[in-house]
Amino acid sequence: MIGLSNIVKRFGDNTVIKDVSVSIREGSVTALVGPSGGGKSTLLRCINLLEIPTSGTVRIGDDAIAFEPGVKVSTRAIQQLRRQTGMVFQNFQLFPHRTAIENVMEGLVTVLKWPEAKARERAAALLDKVGMSHKEDAWPATLSGGQQQRVAIARALAPSPKVLLCDEPTSALDPELAQEVVDVLNQLAKEGTTMVMATHDLRLASKVAQEVVFLEAGAIVEQGPAAEVFGNPSHERTRRFIASITHQHAHEGGGEGGEG
Template identity: 45%
Template sequence: MATSSPHKQSGNCLIEAKGLSKSFGAVKVLENVDLAVKEGEVVSVIGPSGSGKTTLLRCFALLEQPSDGAVIMRDKTIASPALPGEARQNAKAARGDIGMVFQHFNLWPHFNVLQNIVEAPIRVKGETRAVAEANAMRLLEKVGLSDKRDSYPSRLSGGQQQRVAIARALAMKPSVMLFDEATSALDPELKHEVLLVMRGLAEEGMTMLVVTHEMSFARNVGSRVIFMDQGQVVEDADPVAFFGNPKTDRAQRFLRQMQD
């Protein structure tokens, strides 16, 4: 039986896609996607490989520019081919407000754990080293790695590296966290430790957009489920409704395949 989501309520729209499309050459990866994420929501994005989930997340993270439509954050357009100048200006202010955790950690191998976390706050936000390091140690305690501050990534397990990556993203004090298959490169035991950290963030009220194949997370932690196929949002539903009674044949087939 599904447990209830830790989110009791959500606030105003924080970030959204409006009519978002993305093509790579002749290949259309996203087609007219509308998706609004409210403050405090944990939105799980699921679907088959190649459905556009990662590209959607990368558009939200300003790592890909849309071919059409817009990404809007707090009522300001931060990505749009129709308003390139305005969007670029707004994107500069928004980048530090969007945290991203990738599938493959992306830690700097020549920096130890503490250096990995403090580099961006010092260089991008202008924090003093003392302030950045104090915040980094608080975050390392949050993710259960305060004893690894001087370790290098090569000395850490995959789960530990991913928890450092989460701490690094949080160090910029983002308003929204984006997770792109954050556990897919990990074995089951290491997945569990990362999912515990993500669940803790959800319980604290962090706004999260999570691309995942972890159906238990989407069912039990997420406040909404977005099911994508062929670059489009096919279903947008409460987790209990989606997993209990998906409306489309495509979603029903997907869930059966995930259970096999």
């Protein structure tokens, strides 16, 4: 369903993704985990081409684009691929001058040219799905972080993307607000939504993901079913990482920093 083949991403002389290949099957949830600066957010952003790979191939469904240094890919091809994805960002990125329901409608009306009434109906159904019906007409500034992120999830789902990409979706939130976001993502996972998330919230990764890819220094250290990677990792490096995060969560009550 989604294939990343031999993805390399360089910023100047710095290679942040080193020949990474991952395939993601439809209806599955994959967590990209690892230390800050390990490349998980960059790799996630290569899927919807917010970061353009230096080389390698990105495939979503029937669309594939091969990248190589110095060869420009058409904007149209990039947009065609990107349209099949929905993105949830670390800091929500809602339009402050639009109500919750207008935020969810925005892309449907402006990009997909849906009539207003049809867009409103779709938006209302999605706000209901994420438990935000009662805040349809609220401004983002009046909502908690967890509520804003749930509206952002509804907005990302509005055009029925093939895959939902989440970049550190809980890291800007206090633990109890993070929990309501974890619950919504878990519900979507149960319904068979294809998701890829970059996160170092192990509670989110272990509760929601079926597959885990552990990245460090731009390369895959270990990948496999979540229960195995978290429960019985085969690499010492993975073991240390999981132990350090579990330890840190016990101390902080689950808080965490952002990812560069």
